[in-house]
Amino acid sequence: MPVFIEQQKYLIDYTLAALFRRKTRNLGLLLVYTLLVFLFASVLLLSQGLRREAAVLLQDAPEVIVQRLVAGRHDLLPAAWLDTLRQIRGVGEARGRLWGYYYDAAVKANYTVMAAPERKLADDRILIGAALARVRQLGIGDGFSLRAASGPPVLFKVAGVLEFSSELLSADLLLLSETSFRTLFQLPPALYTDAVLAVRNPREAAMIAQKTALALPSSRPILRSEILRTYDTVFDWREGITFLCLGSLLLAFLILAWDKAAGLSAEEKREIGILKAIGWETGDILRMKLWEGLLLSLSAFLAGYLLAWWQLFHGGAKLFSPLLKGWAVLYPDFQLTPTVDITQILILLAVTVLPYIVATLIPSWRAAIADPDAAMRG
Amino acid sequence: MHPRPLPRLRKSNIALSLLAVLLLLFGLTLMEAAWRYHTVGHTVDRALARELGLTDLSLVTEARYTRHPSQTDRHSPFQDYPAALEHFPTGSLFPPPPHLTPAPL
Numbered sequence: 455m456p457v458f459i460e461q462q463k464y465l466i467d468y469t470l471a472a473l474f475r476r477k478t479r480n481l482g483l484l485l486v487y488t489l490l491v492f493l494f495a496s497v498l499l500l501s502q503g504l505r506r507e508a509a510v511l512l513q514d515a516p517e518v519i520v521q522r523l524v525a526g527r528h529d530l531l532p533a534a535w536l537d538t539l540r541q542i543r544g545v546g547e548a549r550g551r552l553w554g555y556y557y558d559a560a561v562k563a564n565y566t567v568m569a570a571p572e573r574k575l576a577d578d579r580i581l582i583g584a585a586l587a588r589v590r591q592l593g594i595g596d597g598f599s600l601r602a603a604s605g606p607p608v609l610f611k612v613a614g615v616l617e618f619s620s621e622l623l624s625a626d627l628l629l630l631s632e633t634s635f636r637t638l639f640q641l642p643p644a645l646y647t648d649a650v651l652a653v654r655n656p657r658e659a660a661m662i663a664q665k666t667a668l669a670l671p672s673s674r675p676i677l678r679s680e681i682l683r684t685y686d687t688v689f690d691w692r693e694g695i696t697f698l699c700l701g702s703l704l705l706a707f708l709i710l711a712w713d714k715a716a717g718l719s720a721e722e723k724r725e726i727g728i729l730k731a732i733g734w735e736t737g738d739i740l741r742m743k744l745w746e747g748l749l750l751s752l753s754a755f756l757a758g759y760l761l762a763w764w765q766l767f768h769g770g771a772k773l774f775s776p777l778l779k780g781w782a783v784l785y786p787d788f789q790l791t792p793t794v795d796i797t798q799i800l801i802l803l804a805v806t807v808l809p810y811i812v813a814t815l816i817p818s819w820r821a822a823i824a825d826p827d828a829a830m831r832g
Numbered sequence: 833m834h835p836r837p838l839p840r841l842r843k844s845n846i847a848l849s850l851l852a853v854l855l856l857l858f859g860l861t862l863m864e865a866a867w868r869y870h871t872v873g874h875t876v877d878r879a880l881a882r883e884l885g886l887t888d889l890s891l892v893t894e895a896r897y898t899r900h901p902s903q904t905d906r907h908s909p910f911q912d913y914p915a916a917l918e919h920f921p922t923g924s925l926f927p928p929p930p931h932l933t934p935a936p937l
Contacts (some may be wrong), residue, residue, distance in 0.1 A: 466844035620877040625890040684929040756854035782894035
């Protein structure tokens with residue numbers, strides 16, 4: 455065993471000396487390779503992290519939400535619908551929700567405004583999300599005025615800022631009392647934005663949605679499972695689109711790597727010829743070339759992956775925030791929980807490391823099985 | 833007496849050590865993921881979602897169909913005027929929710 459290890463170390467010594475002879479070319483390749491793995495790994499890890507975050511955070515989302523549709527569009531729901539919904543067998547509780555959007559021209563940001571009766575807020579008090587507080591530089595006790603639908607501004611006092619840890623859910627939230635909500639948006643008392651149903655047996659949620667659609671034909675029930683599926687689709691789609699964009703980069707890299715690895719130069723062929731002439735066996739040459747491919751591609755893979763990990767889970771994912779942000783002013787400052795999918799890592803490894811090793815081995819094998827004399831002559 | 837010269841570092845030793853460090857760090861990322869999976873609690877966030885009946889992540893707040901993709905209707909991205917095209921940049925990153933898209937034949 456020690457002899458075998460020593461033999462491999464001599465092969466690595468030789469390989470590294472050969473790589474250092476073409477320092478600039480190999481370092482450039484290593485850098486591009488690392489960058490490529492970094493980009494792919496970042497997209498994979500980000501999508502995986504967000505997908506898990508959505509699945510965990512939204513597992514307590516309402517079991518069924520009922521919207522009213524008018525001419526195919528979401529409309530306000532009459533309070534009388536709540537009674538009809540409560541009469542559906544299996545429905546434990548039906549309550550109306552009041553929420554909407556408010557565009558703040560001062561900072562060009564959209565807020566999600568929501569009535570929170572459970573918080574028992576006074577009519578002139580609001581609770582705000584952490585990102586909103588950051589953008590508007592607001593703290594507890596500060597005044598904040600919103601323009602009412604009727605025209606005049608309504609002055610509120612910030613009673614609290616929502617937990618920073620829940621920013622992924624509440625970055626743009628503005629919570630207020632039901633009365634304030636209705637005053638702000640000039641909403642009649644018998645209307646709600648939508649209704650939330652609590653179901654006695656969660657396995658019956660789909661059946662209750664069907665019954666709701668029958669009892670209220672202009673309603674649209676949305677199940678929690680559909681909400682969760684929406685986020686799965688969103689992140690799959692985004693991953694797919696980014697991979698499509700990165701695909702051209704991968705192709706360019708594969709051409710570069712193939713050209714570099716597969717097209718042995720006359721000098722490299724002569725080198726193999728000399729090695730054969732001084733007694734190296736074909737197996738030794740292949741082992742040497744295998745080490746070359748392995749050292750370069752595995753180092754690039756690990757370095758790229760580790761950089762992506764650090765950037766996403768310890769560096770605040772700053773690189774990808776513009777992509778997610780779009781034109782939005784409010785963006786949550788969140789810490790993703792690292793999530794690893796071994797299958798995805800193996801696929802990434804197979805896509806990036808294997809082709810390079812194959813591209814290194816095949817031409818060397820061809821040169822190594824040729825006659826040393828012919829190989830030395832190129 | 834001359835001091836014994838330090839042994840010269842072999843290139844293979846340096847390369848293998850570097851590779852070992854990278855592999856160790858890679859192993860640590862797997863351990864961190866496993867550890868954080870069990871220790872990071874989302875109790876506060878989940879309680880907030882339960883209390884307010886929150887349905888979506890506030891990840892992209894620029895348009896209502898990207899702020900609440902699960903609550904959107906088919907017309908939301910094209911709502912501005914007849915024949916209007918969807919124009920927010922992140923709209924291209926948000927497909928319509930599966931429950932609004934037709935089932936495959």
